[in-house]
Amino acid sequence: MAHLQRASNVAALPHDLLTAAARTTIDEARKRIEQGALLERSEILEQAEITANAVAGRLLQPMINATGILLHTNLGRAPLGTSTIDAIIHASGSTNLEYIIETGQRGSRHDHAGHLLALACGAEAGMIVNNNAAAVVLVLATLARGKEVVVSRGELVEIGGGFRVPEILAETSAQLIEVGTTNRTRLRDYEKVINDNTAMTLKVHASNYRMVGFTEATSVAELATLSVPVVVDAGSGLLDRDTPWLAQPPSWLADEPGIRQTLDDGASIVTFSGDKLLGGPQSGIIVGTRVLIERCKQHPLARALRCDKTTIAGLQAVAIAYLDRDASQIPLWQRATAEMSELRARGNAIINTTLSLDRVAVVDHEAAAGGGSLPGHTIPSLALAVVVSDVTSALRHLRTRHHIVAIARDGRVLCDLRSVGPGEDALIGAALADLIATFAP
Ligand SMILES: *Cc1c(COP(=O)(O)O)cnc(C)c1O
Numbered sequence: 001m002a003h004l005q006r007a008s009n010v011a012a013l014p015h016d017l018l019t020a021a022a023r024t025t026i027d028e029a030r031k032r033i034e035q036g037a038l039l040e041r042s043e044i045l046e047q048a049e050i051t052a053n054a055v056a057g058r059l060l061q062p063m064i065n066a067t068g069i070l071l072h073t074n075l076g077r078a079p080l081g082t083s084t085i086d087a088i089i090h091a092s093g094s095t096n097l098e099y100i101i102e103t104g105q106r107g108s109r110h111d112h113a114g115h116l117l118a119l120a121c122g123a124e125a126g127m128i129v130n131n132n133a134a135a136v137v138l139v140l141a142t143l144a145r146g147k148e149v150v151v152s153r154g155e156l157v158e159i160g161g162g163f164r165v166p167e168i169l170a171e172t173s174a175q176l177i178e179v180g181t182t183n184r185t186r187l188r189d190y191e192k193v194i195n196d197n198t199a200m201t202l203k204v205h206a207s208n209y210r211m212v213g214f215t216e217a218t219s220v221a222e223l224a225t226l227s228v229p230v231v232v233d234a235g236s237g238l239l240d241r242d243t244p245w246l247a248q249p250p251s252w253l254a255d256e257p258g259i260r261q262t263l264d265d266g267a268s269i270v271t272f273s274g275d276k277l278l279g280g281p282q283s284g285i286i287v288g289t290r291v292l293i294e295r296c297k298q299h300p301l302a303r304a305l306r307c308d309k310t311t312i313a314g315l316q317a318v319a320i321a322y323l324d325r326d327a328s329q330i331p332l333w334q335r336a337t338a339e340m341s342e343l344r345a346r347g348n349a350i351i352n353t354t355l356s357l358d359r360v361a362v363v364d365h366e367a368a369a370g371g372g373s374l375p376g377h378t379i380p381s382l383a384l385a386v387v388v389s390d391v392t393s394a395l396r397h398l399r400t401r402h403h404i405v406a407i408a409r410d411g412r413v414l415c416d417l418r419s420v421g422p423g424e425d426a427l428i429g430a431a432l433a434d435l436i437a438t439f440a441p
Contacts, residue, residue: 097309117319131274141299142292190218231269252369277371343381
């Protein structure tokens, strides 16, 4: 099936892309002929097809995430559920995005998902922007321009993709006041520097690394005793530590602060991603006190960072799932909390229907939340392991022919089943059968 999809992609490529592929092929053939090569017409045609295939292969397309990293940033982070996708489709025409149906007057796009997500985590108010980086920028630009922002030296981090806390502060013309040391910062350190020009204390969740050993950090509750607002960049967006949408909180979530608890501890504003542990479309969520959120909404940058109707519709469905305490609508939580027995049954079913037992095994593996959440914590998982002659080529074959991203371990190819949707099992089976036939050791 993956083969057919690729082939049809090539056939359906716009004329200009095909022409460009043909030109590239002819130019390369010319060069080789000038260097004395003898080329058959059929060879050039074959090369043209390879080039066109490569062009089709670079288009945005569905992939299967068999890495075990549930929130894989390069693979588009959280998978969306049916109710989220339906909501997005339903919002694709005209909507009441900024329209009050009752009065016919102009409304606010923040009254939808922003309001519902605030409700779901116990905040007074909320708003949505394009991603969490944008959320942090907007909060700093609104509350801290020309003022001082106090940050622990232990939290002056690079979050990824060049998003560095000190640089963001500089961009928003806020003055960074560093306090404490890399490993230890106390309340007294913050207290000493607060003055009339201090806008806030900023806490950044160390989401993609973990400090262990001789460390000490100041809690949100402690910072809230100071005279300035506490702003928290929570990053991954676990709405509530108690996970009321699950039967019980999974142990690997242990160190992850909840948005609800951070607000309860006294944070004035908390920002987080929509497509990490929240399990929704790419977005940034800002929740907090009504007064401060209102100021963020009024800032000119809010216009530049706003989301479109489809994102807001998708997030509304996600917010409703949380308000219903129904994780069945959020694939991230389904995958993260699937029982090992369920993964084992899926693994065995794939083997029994498609594969020869002597080359494939179900093996223990460690999955992870990913997306910069919960560093150092793994989730027990299972993988299908296949013995192949050449792991690098086999992985490439899986990517290009079957659109599956798998992993290498001990000379075998592994497909972690926790990050694979149950609806994708048949494709994994077919791909591994092909792998076994193509890469016999
Ligand atoms: C992931 C993360 C960000 C960036 O969020 P995006 O939604 O990717 O823009 C910022 N801060 C923290 C702490 C994060 O974990």
